Amino acid sequence: MLNITFSNDPKTKKFILSIFNKTVNDEGTIIEKDTNRSVLDINGQEITIERLGGVSNGSEIYVKDDIVSLVDFYRKKDRNGGF
Amino acid sequence: MADFNLLDKLEAIAKNCKSIIKIGSENKTVNNILNITLNVSNPSDLDKGRLAELESTIRQAINSGDGFSFINEKTNEPRQLIEEYSKSDEKEESREFIAENIPPSDQSIWYTALILKSEFEKGNTANVARIKDQMIMSRGDRGRNIANLCSSGYLESLIIPLKNTVGDDTKIFNDIYETIVEQVPFAIFVASNMGEVEIKEELLIKIKQAKNYGWNKVTIHGIGEDNVKTIQKLMYKIQYQNEYPEIQGIDVDSHGSSGKIISVAINII
Numbered sequence: 550m551l552n553i554t555f556s557n558d559p560k561t562k563k564f565i566l567s568i569f570n571k572t573v574n575d576e577g578t579i580i581e582k583d584t585n586r587s588v589l590d591i592n593g594q595e596i597t598i599e600r601l602g603g604v605s606n607g608s609e610i611y612v613k614d615d616i617v618s619l620v621d622f623y624r625k626k627d628r629n630g631g632f
Numbered sequence: 633m634a635d636f637n638l639l640d641k642l643e644a645i646a647k648n649c650k651s652i653i654k655i656g657s658e659n660k661t662v663n664n665i666l667n668i669t670l671n672v673s674n675p676s677d678l679d680k681g682r683l684a685e686l687e688s689t690i691r692q693a694i695n696s697g698d699g700f701s702f703i704n705e706k707t708n709e710p711r712q713l714i715e716e717y718s719k720s721d722e723k724e725e726s727r728e729f730i731a732e733n734i735p736p737s738d739q740s741i742w743y744t745a746l747i748l749k750s751e752f753e754k755g756n757t758a759n760v761a762r763i764k765d766q767m768i769m770s771r772g773d774r775g776r777n778i779a780n781l782c783s784s785g786y787l788e789s790l791i792i793p794l795k796n797t798v799g800d801d802t803k804i805f806n807d808i809y810e811t812i813v814e815q816v817p818f819a820i821f822v823a824s825n826m827g828e829v830e831i832k833e834e835l836l837i838k839i840k841q842a843k844n845y846g847w848n849k850v851t852i853h854g855i856g857e858d859n860v861k862t863i864q865k866l867m868y869k870i871q872y873q874n875e876y877p878e879i880q881g882i883d884v885d886s887h888g889s890s891g892k893i894i895s896v897a898i899n900i901i
Contacts, residue, residue: 550663550665550666550698550699550701551639551642551665551690551693551694551698551699551700551701552656552665552666552668552700552701553667553668553669553670553690553700553701553702553703554667554668554669554670554703554704554705555669555670555671555702555703555705556670556671556673556705557704557705557706558671560672560673561670561671561673564670564672564683564687565670565702567687568687568691568694569694601704602703602704602706602707603701603702603703603704604700604701604702605701605702606694606699606700606701614704614706614707615766615769615770616710616713616714616747616763616766616767616770617740617744617766617770617771617775618740618770619710619711619714620714620740620743620747621740623714623718624739624743
């Protein structure tokens with residue numbers, strides 16, 4: 550198991566995205582490098598690099614950085630994990 | 633099957649790329665978990681040449697099927713709040729109610745609202761402001777309404793009793809619930825930018841809405857000394873100026889520490 554805590558600066562976030570073969574378009578939205586298709590977060594919404602909270606395994610789950618998205622993520626990940 | 637070699641390799645790279653990676657304290661050899669922090673914003677000249685190898689090794693590690701998690705350090709504080717709250721036994725009945733009865737698309741925002749309420753009760757005002765802002769950013773007016781409803785105890789005083797009243801009729805419950813969270817027809821939550829004029833305008837709208845939905849009162853909630861004073865002044869004027877024939881009476885519940893919280897129930901005909 551690999552846990553990486555990354556700093557919230559654009560260079561590091563772009564580096565993380567490149568690991569997953571993702572990049573950003575002119576609006577800062579995260580897209581697939583190969584197809585330019587938008588990457589969707591855990592709620593099926595587009596996600597910008599500015600709001601990137603994390604990426605987790607399970608078909609690469611992208612999570613925004615706000616507390617509601619994080620609660621959503623932990624609930625879905627742990628099947629209501631503690632709630 | 634875990635790939636020990638990849639984590640070992642990554643650990644070795646990390647030891648040589650100290651301007652980019654720091655290794656966590658957890659013992660990898662015992663748990664087969666490698667915790668690292670990553671910051672490539674300002675690598676040393678030597679470490680710049682190692683970025684490609686690092687990227688390739690991390691990619692191999694995540695493709696090994698042994699699990700991975702990449703977390704923005706910015707989320708450390710909210711994650712800690714979530715973790716602490718989820719382990720506590722606060723509001724267990726409310727949490728169960730949310731899981732069983734609130735529409736799934738709203739459940740996470742209600743849980744967040746419970747954390748907000750808990751932080752408010754602990755007096756952690758910085759967290760309260762941050763959480764509420766993020767609820768609004770995430771879900772707009774619906775997020776704001778749920779934050780306000782939960783903070784004022786409407787989950788326990790209104791929504792849970794509503795479910796008990798309608799029983800198994802999910803459609804009726806969901807219809808009324810939707811009206812409550814979208815319009816909040818029975819309450820005004822006074823924000824710091826609202827003066828007497830704005831509260832009066834809002835009150836007129838709410839009285840009309842409440843009558844349409846058959847509610848017999850509108851409650852004005854205020855938090856903070858300035859808001860409490862504004863509400864008190866306005867209530868004094870309303871009581872003695874008879875401007876609103878629909879208003880039958882006013883019950884003031886001023887509580888909290890040092891008069892910083894107020895709820896005023898305005899009974900309407």
